[in-house]
Amino acid sequence: MKVVICGAGVIGASLAYFLAQRGVTVTIIDRCGVATAASGKSGGFLALDWCDGSPMEQLTRNSFALHAELAALLGKTYDYRRLDTYLVESTERDSLVPSRPGNPKWLNGNCAVRYALGTSTTTAQVHPEKFTRTLIDAAIERGATLQIGCIEGISLSGTPQTVRSVVVDGTSIPADVAVIAMGPWSNTAAKWLPLPPVGGAKSQSITLHPTGKIPAHALFVEYRTARGEQHAPEIFARPDGEVYICGMSDDTPVPESADQVAPNLPACDALHRMAANLSSSLASAKRTRNQACYRPICIDGLPLLGRIPGVSGAFVATGHNCWGILNAPASGLAMTELIVDGYAKTVDLSPFDPRRLMSHSPALVT
Numbered sequence: 001m002k003v004v005i006c007g008a009g010v011i012g013a014s015l016a017y018f019l020a021q022r023g024v025t026v027t028i029i030d031r032c033g034v035a036t037a038a039s040g041k042s043g044g045f046l047a048l049d050w051c052d053g054s055p056m057e058q059l060t061r062n063s064f065a066l067h068a069e070l071a072a073l074l075g076k077t078y079d080y081r082r083l084d085t086y087l088v089e090s091t092e093r094d095s096l097v098p099s100r101p102g103n104p105k106w107l108n109g110n111c112a113v114r115y116a117l118g119t120s121t122t123t124a125q126v127h128p129e130k131f132t133r134t135l136i137d138a139a140i141e142r143g144a145t146l147q148i149g150c151i152e153g154i155s156l157s158g159t160p161q162t163v164r165s166v167v168v169d170g171t172s173i174p175a176d177v178a179v180i181a182m183g184p185w186s187n188t189a190a191k192w193l194p195l196p197p198v199g200g201a202k203s204q205s206i207t208l209h210p211t212g213k214i215p216a217h218a219l220f221v222e223y224r225t226a227r228g229e230q231h232a233p234e235i236f237a238r239p240d241g242e243v244y245i246c247g248m249s250d251d252t253p254v255p256e257s258a259d260q261v262a263p264n265l266p267a268c269d270a271l272h273r274m275a276a277n278l279s280s281s282l283a284s285a286k287r288t289r290n291q292a293c294y295r296p297i298c299i300d301g302l303p304l305l306g307r308i309p310g311v312s313g314a315f316v317a318t319g320h321n322c323w324g325i326l327n328a329p330a331s332g333l334a335m336t337e338l339i340v341d342g343y344a345k346t347v348d349l350s351p352f353d354p355r356r357l358m359s360h361s362p363a364l365v366t
């Protein structure tokens, strides 16, 4: 069986890893390179139980466990670690009094830890770009091929319609199976296959390099500016000394390709100002990156994982919204089972079946 995975973000990478492990011939294609979009620019935060009570529960719990297994198996090359997670309040106006459990020493600005959202048992992190690259490298070691090129179409023939090849830069790559894993660009594939709409929600992020060591903490911040505006930046200290901060969403449409995504610089400055209000270490830290990326999102906020109806050999794996790094391992494993064995045994994929949203599709875009 020849499988072509369209998109080398974390979802395509995880699928490539698990398919290659099963001995499947895999080609993974990306127009810009590995992890050039959200999969290289996200927080990399993982939580065991934050999706409990939703259709994501089983997928997420399996994935959190798989992250720990993969980190042990693949080596600590992508900064996997457990951490403590806090809800923090911060304001540019009134002074705040910390309540229990009290502020960690490094949070010496105008902020107050309100409560713990997670502990080292329930929350963890990876460096998302390093994680995605590690999965691709491991897939290549097991025989997969990575190709850089723009996917321009999927060739179908027969009755029922069956995948024959994937067209990349004008050349056809033979395929028995094609998987659309193009994140917020999966909408492009609606020109070739019957797919429900997938949108993209943009946020900015920055990275800082403080001189001192910041402990293994993740912060979800309720922030009020001097003008009374409310924001919700997220701050993740990383083992390599970097501190990652994201937030400040905007509604700029998804550009044609990942290398055209540009950060909104005033919004990046605002993220740095907010971080500075929390900690003198972050105020004095050198800013190393301003960046932006898009979360792939479906109308009901759930991923699309399954067969594309009406086309034999066509599958989709996208729409992971704000939890793509967390849910990549269990998504890749379950999709591998679906493609190779004909059904997913580790996760019930029925809540994520694309057919649930087909009424929202304007059918094939021509």
Ligand SMILES: Cc1cc2nc3c(=O)[nH]c(=O)nc-3n(C[C@H](O)[C@H](O)[C@H](O)COP(=O)(O)OP(=O)(O)OC[C@H]3O[C@@H](n4cnc5c(N)ncnc54)[C@H](O)[C@@H]3O)c2cc1C
Binding pocket: 006, 007, 008, 009, 010, 011, 012, 029, 030, 031, 032, 033, 034, 035, 036, 037, 038, 039, 040, 041, 042, 043, 044, 045, 046, 149, 150, 151, 152, 181, 182, 183, 184, 185, 186, 188, 201, 202, 203, 204, 205, 246, 247, 257, 258, 293, 294, 295, 296, 317, 318, 319, 320, 321, 322, 323, 324, 325, 326, 327
């Ligand atoms: C600011 C921010 C912070 C986040 N933080 C977290 C977090 O802490 N934890 C978490 O779990 N998730 C987080 N997420 C969500 C997570 O990053 C995404 O859900 C995930 O990265 C999506 O992965 P993907 O592989 O589906 O898509 P992408 O990473 O977008 O990859 C899609 C790939 O498809 C390629 N492609 C598109 N069109 C074509 C074409 N025509 N030909 C060839 N290639 C093509 C693109 O170049 C791209 O590389 C965050 C997202 C954002 C925006």
